[in-house]
Amino acid sequence: MDRRRPVAPGRPDGTGAVRRICTSHRMTAALHAFPSAEWVAAYGAAINASDDYRTASTxxxxxxxxxxxxxxxxxGVPEDVAIWLDLDRGVCRAARLLPRQDAQQAPFILTAEYRYWKQILKKELGPIAGIMQRKVALQGSLPIVVRFIKSAEALVDAATRVPTRFLDEAK
Structure with missing residues (x-):
């Protein structure tokens, strides 16, 4: 099995109901609305394709x-939603879009308005800076998050590789 190619959410060993995707820039024609199940699946695959994330998060x-x-x-976001990232030792085992209440058991919950998530995805606001500026609310251990700052940066880098259409911008 080719472990260099990214996989959509599935088992960490690459087996199961996963699909291999190409993340080259030639495949960026289809924009995924943020947030959407398609965007989240592409994000999970981008995380697994990131050598920087894997290294920073072992x-x-x-x-x-x-x-x-x-x-x-x-x-166009009528209800609170959450992106659930099941992360373990440099692998995204699952990435799902859920109702907010289904994500409350996560050990780390970051909450922000759409405009701040957009700034993070465009690399105009760092995730740690967002927490410190109170633009992003953190539930969970801040010392652990700070310890894994390189992981947080790599997660943002992976998100920037997802072809994204922001809902507040003209189509």
Whole structure:
């Protein structure tokens, strides 16, 4: 099995109901709406394709991370949603879009308004800076998050590789 190619969420060993995807820039024509199940699946694959994330996160055994987006009806997000990332030792074992209440058991929950998530995805705001500036609310251990700052940066880098259409921008 070719372990260099990214996989959509599935088992960490690459088996099961996963699909291999190409992440070259030639395949960026299809934009995924943020947030959407398609965007989250592509994000999970981008995380698994990231050597930087894998290297920075080999010691991450602290569980899942939930990225929560409060409802923004004016742009088409009628209810609170969460992106669930099941992360373990440099691998994204699953990436799912869930209702907010289904993500409350995550050991780490980051909550921010749409505009701040957009700034993070565009690398205009760092995730740790967002926490310190209170633009991003953290539930979980700040010392652990700070210890894994390179992992957080690599997660943002992976997100920037997902062809993204922001809901508040013209189509």
């Amino acid at each position: 010691e991450w055994t602290h569980g899942a991370v939930a990225l929560v987006l409060p409802a923004a009806p004016s742009i």
